[in-house]
Amino acid sequence: xxxxxxxxxxxxxxxxxxxxxxxxxxxxxxxxxxxxxxxxxxxxxxxxxxxxxxxxxxxxxxxxxxxxxxxxxxxxxxxxxxxxxxxxxxxxxxxxxxxxxxxxxxxxxxxxxxxxxxxxxxxxxxxxxxxxxxxxxxxxxxxxxxxxxxxxxxxxxxxxxxxxxxxxxxxxxxxxxxxxxxxxxxxxxxxxxxxxxxxxxxxxxxxxxxxxxxxxxxxxxxxxxxxxxxxxxxxxxxxxxxxxxxxxxxxxxxxxxxxxxxxxxxxxxxxxxxxxxxxxxxxxxxxxxxxxxxxxxxxxxxxxxxxxxxxxxxxxxxxxxxx
Amino acid sequence: xxxxxxxxxxxxxxxxxxxxxxxxxxxxxxxxxxxxxxxxxxxxxxxxxxxxxxxxxxxxxxxxxxxxxxxxxxxxxxxxxxxxxxxxxxxxxxxxxxxxxxxxxxxxxxxxxxxxxxxxxxxxxxxxxxxxxxxxxxxxxxxxxxxxxxxxx
Numbered sequence: 337x338x339x340x341x342x343x344x345x346x347x348x349x350x351x352x353x354x355x356x357x358x359x360x361x362x363x364x365x366x367x368x369x370x371x372x373x374x375x376x377x378x379x380x381x382x383x384x385x386x387x388x389x390x391x392x393x394x395x396x397x398x399x400x401x402x403x404x405x406x407x408x409x410x411x412x413x414x415x416x417x418x419x420x421x422x423x424x425x426x427x428x429x430x431x432x433x434x435x436x437x438x439x440x441x442x443x444x445x446x447x448x449x450x451x452x453x454x455x456x457x458x459x460x461x462x463x464x465x466x467x468x469x470x471x472x473x474x475x476x477x478x479x480x481x482x483x484x485x486x487x488x489x490x491x492x493x494x495x496x497x498x499x500x501x502x503x504x505x506x507x508x509x510x511x512x513x514x515x516x517x518x519x520x521x522x523x524x525x526x527x528x529x530x531x532x533x534x535x536x537x538x539x540x541x542x543x544x545x546x547x548x549x550x551x552x553x554x555x556x557x558x559x560x561x562x563x564x565x566x567x568x569x570x571x572x573x574x575x576x577x578x579x580x581x582x583x584x585x586x587x588x589x590x591x592x593x594x595x596x597x598x599x600x601x602x603x604x605x606x607x608x609x610x611x612x613x614x615x616x617x618x619x620x621x622x623x624x625x626x627x628x629x630x631x632x633x634x635x636x637x638x639x640x641x642x643x644x645x646x647x648x649x650x651x652x653x654x655x656x657x658x659x
Numbered sequence: 660x661x662x663x664x665x666x667x668x669x670x671x672x673x674x675x676x677x678x679x680x681x682x683x684x685x686x687x688x689x690x691x692x693x694x695x696x697x698x699x700x701x702x703x704x705x706x707x708x709x710x711x712x713x714x715x716x717x718x719x720x721x722x723x724x725x726x727x728x729x730x731x732x733x734x735x736x737x738x739x740x741x742x743x744x745x746x747x748x749x750x751x752x753x754x755x756x757x758x759x760x761x762x763x764x765x766x767x768x769x770x771x772x773x774x775x776x777x778x779x780x781x782x783x784x785x786x787x788x789x790x791x792x793x794x795x796x797x798x799x800x801x802x803x804x805x806x807x808x809x810x811x812x
Contacts (some may be wrong), residue, residue: 531769536808539771543811569724577728584811589724589731592770592812596723599762628765632758647762650754657744657757657781 340443341388343509344415347441351413353380357439360413361399363392370451370465370474374399388509389467390486392417393448395607397424398560400433412438415509417445419493421502422603422638423560428504429638429645430601432563442505444513447494449486452615457482493606493619503639527627530620542588548614549587555608555618556594561601569593595621600629600646603638632656681806683736683798684729685712686721688753691742694784696794704791707798710738717741719752723763730772731812736801739779740793746783753781770812775800 348360364375364385372391377383397420400412416424421442427433449472455462460476467473472489475481501512533541556562570578570590578590594608604626608618629635633654635646687693693714699706715721718741726737739760747753760779767777778797782790 535768535771535773537771538769539808539810539812542771546811577724585731588811589728592727593724596759596763599759624769625762625766628762632761632765647755647758650751650758652744652754654754654757654761656761657779 338388340510341386344388344441344443345383345386347507347509348377348386348413349380349383351439352377352383356411357413358410360386360439361396362386362415362441363388363394363396368463370454370462386415388415388443390447390449390472390489391451391465392443393451393491393610395420395423395558395560395605397421397427398558398607400424400427400438401560401563409437413441414438415441415443416502416505417443417448418497418499418502419445419603419605420560421504422499423601423605423607425504425638425641426561426601426603426645428641429643430648439507440502440505441507441509442502443509444501444511445494445497446500446513447486447490447497449489450491450610453489454484457484491606491610493604493609504641527620527623542620543584545616545620546587546591547584549582549584549591549616550614551582551587551590552613554611554613555591558607558611559594559598559602560605560607561598562594564597569597591618591621595625598622599625600635600648601637602626603636681709681735681798681801682733683707683710683738683801684726684734685710685738685740685794686725686729687712687714687739688718688741688748689714689716690748691746691784692740692782692790695740695782695786695790698784699787699790702787704787706791706794707802709798709802710794717747717749717752718756718760719747719749721756721760723759723766726763726777727770727812730776730807733807733809735804735807736776736778736797738777738794738797740782740790743781743783771810772807772812773804775804776807 344362351357352360360377362375363372364387366373372387374394374396375385377385396414397416400414428435454474458476458480460478462474463477464475465472470486472484472486473481498516570593578586602622604623612618629646633646687696696712721739729737741753741756742748744753744757764777764779768774780793782793
């Protein structure tokens with residue numbers, strides 16, 4: 337882990353000092369050691385702010401979707417994990433990011449951990465999280481300390497990750513991790529429980545789940561492939577697809593707009609799930625959508641830079657629609 | 660409040676044999692299916708009265724959200740129809756639509772809606788007979804299922 341961190345710093349330093357990038361986006365320590373936040377490094381002397389550990393869950397390619405926050409011609413260095421690289425590929429497929437303007441450092445990833453799962457084990461605030469191989473030691477403000485296994489804290493989608501190594505990168509930080517064994521197809525086991533419900537139960541469950549949504553828009557703000565901003569149809573008054581009311585109806589409508597509008601470009605990176613403050617399992621919609629696209633067309637989003645997103649193209653011979 | 664008005668309205672539209680009226684929304688392309696439905700009417704082919712038609716320029720214009728919005732607003736079934744693949748007035752609009760609608764069709768059961776309540780199909784301007792069959796069959800199936808229980812979707 338620390339080897340990859342050193343590698344990231346070195347690559348960032350070289351890129352910044354040689355003037356190949358104007359700024360470099362990576363992960364850094366937040367208020368304390370228990371938090372990782374995105375950091376923007378503008379000077380080669382500041383590269384020590386860059387950190388890599390299993391808390392680095394943020395998908396940094398989100399900053400490229402509108403080339404925030406600097407001028408449109410800025411050259412940007414960015415760190416990506418395997419899943420992040422797929423959203424970056426989606427952006428490249430749509431020509432929303434100019435490959436000439438970015439410098440991508442790929443970070444092989446062993447999976448990121450769920451900080452909320454740690455928080456729930458403590459009554460007080462968690463202020464320190466340390467990593468030692470497969471062990472994670474967390475300490476709260478009261479001085480209470482607990483040890484966990486890293487495996488137990490992994491995010492659900494990291495357990496079933498099939499692309500731990502970035503698919504698009506200019507340089508790699510560290511050696512690639514071994515590719516996962518087993519079947520090549522995507523893994524959807526997390527949907528099994530929901531799938532087993534009857535139609536009526538599904539509808540009841542969706543209502544229950546989405547009634548807690550507060551429509552804070554965190555899920556679309558962190559979504560790298562959802563980029564219409566103020567033009568989004570969910571904020572439009574005419575037509576008014578989603579009203580201002582906050583209830584399950586509008587919330588579900590809003591999420592379905594998100595699901596259908598990122599179809600073919602969403603690789604289920606899980607950023608929306610992780611950003612949700614009320615912990616709505618958004619993967620219920622997005623993973624299913626990806627599963628069906630895979631069944632329909634054998635299509636996986638964000639794998640091939642040369643490919644086109646599935647719903648932005650067609651094949652005259654598409655094998656469905658005869659009913 | 661809304662619930663009450665809905666019931667009252669559907670009570671008004673209930674047919675003679677007493678069953679509560681259902682609402683089926685048809686989203687049709689202007690050039691084929693709408694014209695087909697029109698000619699079915701001109702030919703005085705008997706059709707169910709529960710279908711309310713929305714005319715769109717092309718199936719390529721149809722966002723899957725349209726159908727879901729209809730369900731959210733209380734539709735009991737949604738029928739989407741356009742030109743046969745290869746016959747699109749705009750050359751290729753329905754090829755794009757085919758992928759989107761197929762995706763929607765596959766997601767409908769996942770969203771807690773019976774699969775029989777949604778259908779997409781192709782009816783050309785000259786197929787008034789086929790239009791009659793499609794509508795009668797689809798509305799019949801939706802009628803069998805009855806009105807949808809009103810939930811979030």
